[in-house]
Amino acid sequence: MKRLSWIWLFILLPGGVWNLAGAYDYPIKDPYAATIAGTPTQLEPPVPESIDYDLLGLKVFPDRPTPDVFWYQREFLYTLSYQKQEAPLIFVIAGTGSSFYSSSMIFFQRVFYQAGFHVICLSSPTQMNFITTASATCVPGNIVEDSQDLYRVMTLAWEQVKDRIKVKEFYLTGYSLGASQSAFISKLDEEKRIFNFKKVLMINPAVSLYTSAQILDGMILQAVPNPAPEEYDRWFNEILGDLVRSTSRWVNPRLTMTSSTTSTGSS
16 A cells, blocks of 8 residues: 655655754644645745646547537646656646636646646546546546546546656645545556556545535534525525625626637646
């Protein structure tokens, strides 16, 4: 069984980008508060302001029709940032509902690229693009099945890019739910031996999804003491209305599309 690393991300980066040692001196002692609040700006490590990446697309199930309502979800999308020289390749899996381009994924992309990795960023199996294009069942939530879907996507992505980059070894990491899925993917790879991951890093894994769901349900019950369906609907519609009104001031309602599923950019 490969060593699944539950320790700080920055300790394990090759090259010693950040050499942390000594006593635990993080200013937020409560682990839950530290997780939710995130790293204070003054303690964030220096990372590049932007790096180049390629936006790539895959047909995971070529013969499966896409519902008309999801006409814009034709291919599974992911990003690749690569070094010019031979380097290790790391797959990074997003947290619940997040895409490869969420703020945390952009941060990890820059961190690992700076540390000398080729980086492939993957959306969560609970994200819409993944559900419609890469999920075998189109019903996420079973962590074993979701991890199998991720492994399938990783294999196809590697086949797509292996002639473009020189890779000496493979790594895997994920954040939150993506971290939990990384453990299942590592076990699956021990059987299939496609990547033979040298190391698997779990960042804030969801140790108990059931407990997490109970906590979220409890927060809703605090906001809506009366759990009657009509009262919940009224509260939800009110919150959603406030959200729409607040975001409509700065969100451009026009939908823009690119002519190709393969493009380059910087993040």
